[in-house]
Amino acid sequence: MPTCISHTWLGCPLLSWHDIYLIAANSEPGTPLAKVLDKRMAWKPIDFWMRSIEYSLRWLVWAKTKDGQKGRRRPKPVQPPGTSNHNPNRRDVVRRNDLVGMDKRSLRDYLNQPRIAASA
Known part of the structure; x- marks a missing residue:
């Protein structure tokens, strides 16, 4: 088996789009992929x-x-x-107007949605 990833493998059973998503979502902080996806992960x-x-x-x-x-x-x-004291979109700042309540029915429906398990 070749050691490099070929672009022809993308979307195939050998390297599905779900696999690519899992690789990107679980990239460790400090890695080049994490830096590209989110500057804060540098x-x-x-x-x-x-x-x-x-x-x-x-x-x-x-x-x-x-x-x-x-x-x-x-x-x-x-x-x-990727952070700034003057950035209004910082994730660590929660403003009172940003908090939105959820009624019990909506919460129950949200929690009852099917979940996809990450396969290793």
């Missing part, structure tokens, strides 16, 4: 830990300065790729 979990450590060290140094003692010019953490 960082691996270790990158977030390193950012936290780096910011903590900068904050500790800042706290010893005159600006730190007076609470001025506080250091800001590095923003991960």
Whole structure:
């Protein structure tokens, strides 16, 4: 069997569209595919830990300065790729108007919909 994926395999039983979806949906953070699908997935979990450590060290140094003692010019953490403080479409921001209720019937119908199990 060849080691590379041929474009003629796409959509065939050997590599179905569902298989391609599963590969894309389960791509690990930091991989080139994840970066292309979502800019926010460019960082691996270790990158977030390193950012936290780096910011903590900068904050500790800042706290010893005159600006730190007076609470001025506080250091800001590095923003991960694809995020911005001014982006209104950030996923981590939930506005009161964005919350939409669901009645019991709609919830029951939604939960009773058939689910597709991901095959390995």
